[in-house]
Amino acid sequence: MDMNEIKEIFFQECEEQLAELESGLLRLNDGDRDPETVNAVFRAVHSIKGGAGAFALDDLVSFAHVFETTLDCVRSNKLEPTQDVLKVMLKSADVLADLTNVARDGGSVDQARSAQLIRELEALAKGEAPPAAEAPAPKAAAPKAASAPKPAPVAAAAAPNDEGFVPVAFSFDDFGGEEEAMIEHPAYEVVFKPKSELYTKGNEATLLLRDLSRLGEMSIHCNMDSLPPLDQMDPEAAYFSWKVSIRTDKGEDAIRSVFEFAEWDCELDVIAADAGEGADGETEELPMQPVPFDLSALDEEPHAPLGVVEEEEQIAAAQEAVTAAQTASNVVQMAANTSRAAAAEKGAAAAAAAQNNAQQASAAGQTIRVDLDRVDRLINLVGELVINQAMLSQSVIENDSNGVSSINMGLEELQQLTREIQDSVMAIRAQPVKPVFQRMARTVREIADITGKSVRLVTEGENTEVDKTVIDKLAEPLTHMIRNAVDHGLEMPEKRLAAGKSAEGTVKLTAKHRSGRIVIELSDDGAGINREKVRQKAIDNDLIAADANLSDEEIDNLIFHAGFSTADKVSDLSGRGVGMDVVKRSIQALGGRINISSKPGQGSVFTMSLPLTLAVLDGMVVTVAGQTLVVPLTAIVETLQPDAAAIHSFGATQRLISIRNSFCPLVDVGRILNFRATQANPVEGVALLVESEGGGQRALMVDAIQGQRQVVIKSLEANYTHVPGIAAATILGDGRVALILDVDAVVAASRGQPLNLETSLAAAG
Amino acid sequence: MKKKVLTVDDSRTIRNMLLVTLNNAGFETIQAEDGVEGLEVLEDANPDVIVTDINMPRLDGFGFIEGVRKNEKYRAIPILVLTTESDAEKKNRARQAGATGWIVKPFDPTKLIDAIERVTA
Numbered sequence: 114m115d116m117n118e119i120k121e122i123f124f125q126e127c128e129e130q131l132a133e134l135e136s137g138l139l140r141l142n143d144g145d146r147d148p149e150t151v152n153a154v155f156r157a158v159h160s161i162k163g164g165a166g167a168f169a170l171d172d173l174v175s176f177a178h179v180f181e182t183t184l185d186c187v188r189s190n191k192l193e194p195t196q197d198v199l200k201v202m203l204k205s206a207d208v209l210a211d212l213t214n215v216a217r218d219g220g221s222v223d224q225a226r227s228a229q230l231i232r233e234l235e236a237l238a239k240g241e242a243p244p245a246a247e248a249p250a251p252k253a254a255a256p257k258a259a260s261a262p263k264p265a266p267v268a269a270a271a272a273p274n275d276e277g278f279v280p281v282a283f284s285f286d287d288f289g290g291e292e293e294a295m296i297e298h299p300a301y302e303v304v305f306k307p308k309s310e311l312y313t314k315g316n317e318a319t320l321l322l323r324d325l326s327r328l329g330e331m332s333i334h335c336n337m338d339s340l341p342p343l344d345q346m347d348p349e350a351a352y353f354s355w356k357v358s359i360r361t362d363k364g365e366d367a368i369r370s371v372f373e374f375a376e377w378d379c380e381l382d383v384i385a386a387d388a389g390e391g392a393d394g395e396t397e398e399l400p401m402q403p404v405p406f407d408l409s410a411l412d413e414e415p416h417a418p419l420g421v422v423e424e425e426e427q428i429a430a431a432q433e434a435v436t437a438a439q440t441a442s443n444v445v446q447m448a449a450n451t452s453r454a455a456a457a458e459k460g461a462a463a464a465a466a467a468q469n470n471a472q473q474a475s476a477a478g479q480t481i482r483v484d485l486d487r488v489d490r491l492i493n494l495v496g497e498l499v500i501n502q503a504m505l506s507q508s509v510i511e512n513d514s515n516g517v518s519s520i521n522m523g524l525e526e527l528q529q530l531t532r533e534i535q536d537s538v539m540a541i542r543a544q545p546v547k548p549v550f551q552r553m554a555r556t557v558r559e560i561a562d563i564t565g566k567s568v569r570l571v572t573e574g575e576n577t578e579v580d581k582t583v584i585d586k587l588a589e590p591l592t593h594m595i596r597n598a599v600d601h602g603l604e605m606p607e608k609r610l611a612a613g614k615s616a617e618g619t620v621k622l623t624a625k626h627r628s629g630r631i632v633i634e635l636s637d638d639g640a641g642i643n644r645e646k647v648r649q650k651a652i653d654n655d656l657i658a659a660d661a662n663l664s665d666e667e668i669d670n671l672i673f674h675a676g677f678s679t680a681d682k683v684s685d686l687s688g689r690g691v692g693m694d695v696v697k698r699s700i701q702a703l704g705g706r707i708n709i710s711s712k713p714g715q716g717s718v719f720t721m722s723l724p725l726t727l728a729v730l731d732g733m734v735v736t737v738a739g740q741t742l743v744v745p746l747t748a749i750v751e752t753l754q755p756d757a758a759a760i761h762s763f764g765a766t767q768r769l770i771s772i773r774n775s776f777c778p779l780v781d782v783g784r785i786l787n788f789r790a791t792q793a794n795p796v797e798g799v800a801l802l803v804e805s806e807g808g809g810q811r812a813l814m815v816d817a818i819q820g821q822r823q824v825v826i827k828s829l830e831a832n833y834t835h836v837p838g839i840a841a842a843t844i845l846g847d848g849r850v851a852l853i854l855d856v857d858a859v860v861a862a863s864r865g866q867p868l869n870l871e872t873s874l875a876a877a878g
Numbered sequence: 879m880k881k882k883v884l885t886v887d888d889s890r891t892i893r894n895m896l897l898v899t900l901n902n903a904g905f906e907t908i909q910a911e912d913g914v915e916g917l918e919v920l921e922d923a924n925p926d927v928i929v930t931d932i933n934m935p936r937l938d939g940f941g942f943i944e945g946v947r948k949n950e951k952y953r954a955i956p957i958l959v960l961t962t963e964s965d966a967e968k969k970n971r972a973r974q975a976g977a978t979g980w981i982v983k984p985f986d987p988t989k990l991i992d993a994i995e996r997v998t999a
Contacts, residue, residue: 118894119891119895119898122891122894123890126889126890126891152935153935156933156934156935159933160888160892160933163889163891163892163983163984163985164889164891164892166984166985167891167892167983167984167985169984174984312954313947313953313976314973314977314978315954315955315956315957315997316956316979316997317997320997320998324996373979374979374997
């Protein structure tokens, strides 16, 4: 693993932390005062800062640092997380997300915005009142970044807060080269007397002295005067002290920094001896003969395994030990030995507790990270298995007419198992819609800011699971719908108050499972669809006739027409050339459907129904000119047997079918796909009424309906090549390949955009 | 014999950095994601030195260090605190809990290895 891969992991982790941060802040916003929530929020920012620091992502570090400082105030109860405080924090979370994205993908952030938030966060940390609570002024009034004065660099803005945060940098780079330590280097006298705490914290006098020896030439003396007789000795106490004479050019600070970790747990005196005096003079001051410091003795048995209790002679020998090094390491060893037996019981209890914890932890839910490719391969294989199982069943049925044999029973069980395996495998790809819903919270905040409306987003059923691909493709249409709901759906606060509603509008996003599909509902409590306006607009745009008689529902659904927009003026949000028609198309591309229902004055509800997976599809198996095709069930509105009286000719080749007093173009699928040269007689076939891209209906002519079944989707592009008019292929139970019809392409072709039929369909079929 | 290091950190990024740095420096590395897991794996891991973060879910670094110090077998093991909190108060708390030393983030491989070598023989 190299640094780039770790960086990739860092950004993945950032995404998770940002999600954690946002959901934590939202929980706080809802009145959650659990300290663990605050801690989790703090940790999220803290982790991002820690990782960013390692990659020298300075902008990210400085912003995270200011954010963290303010969160620390909340954590230590110095700052009450009021709604206004949280508003600043939620915006800061957005900026943090932007900074992360910029750090990963390049580009630039809105400097003015992050500088502004840094100021607000710092003000909060200093205990100043949060910014005014009233609805923010529309952003349009604020100067755009281009004309805004160049903001102070983020790092500079963060500086005042950095007081008290002085990283202790230490480096051994300057050390080494002790051979060069010459007589003329200043001499120091170091008296080092460890307390017993030094050992209980895992420090070792010998190691510290070894470190010290690297600074220069030194002589060392161990003072064992306070060592009591063996029977009175506390094996864990510290009895020795050391006096070291050292010559070094590194200075007193370097000497002290050796004992940095032990500062609190020892008595340390560093006295600069007169540099003019020779080594002889110093040794004379020592009450005892200096002992050469033997480094090799240390390395002999660095961390001797803790064995049985030492023999008495050995302990006695230890007492008589001449070198300070050996004595010191023995003291530590003995300390460990003696206490070991006494605490065996305690240890066992702790182990049992640990095991308990382990069980609880595993019950809490464990996850593993798996490459998506592997899952897809598995899904593909299970798809093959399903097909194979169906083929096997079919051939057994064909060869076993009485149908009661044990083979049949076994096959049924196999079918059951196969289904279960399929469901379980699909569940691996399933993920909660939570991340997408969380992203919507940000969208709502931003739109609310821009429009000057006050909006609350309520989400429900965030843990509803759906295929990852569906989730990925859901974000865009959902974002657009939320924008619409806030921009067009909700009224301005004054208007809402006048209508007897609360000033704050509510947008509700819910997800739930319903009969094998996921249903996502987006509702607002705004003004609802202005049907008069929609109708007028549709007439102006030649979508409907001026005297058309439309039901309320039909008028509501007009907003899904291409290029439809009821906004009087092009606001900041619309005017992007994206309308509800695009939303509808992307939902349909996912095999989904979208509906709207609206009540004037009470708001609108958009309901989307999507398949749980894109790997299987519910299809209607039909016959067209001897070929078997599968039509996605989601596209079909109804099926009907045309009556000769209902068929009307129109122009040279066009035909229309009249259904309940309206005309619908008839499309001969066999003709479009070039399966046959002449048009089939509609009366001999079946018409499938489908809803197409533009919202209009078409009647697709097929020869017969074979049935309805779930099919495993096999990509034609991956296995063969793209075929116009065909979306994908599948393998039926009898082993035959059936093509899945691309309804939109066929309908488009019927409108005079011929399919590119250079590729022979016969080869594919 | 390679020296064994147990690292305890909830950040996947930092865990990976520790792993790469320590492995490159010739250490054997065992990793835990928080204090609770750190204490769980302690016996099996049988490390020579521990490097731990402070801010962690479930059981933070302070609690973890206290837990290790209560374990008779490991109470004398060197523990280094890996954290961005460099202010005296937090350092002091870590020391009171029984930390041997500390390494200040941002993460720097040289600093880490130096500090580990400083507390291990």
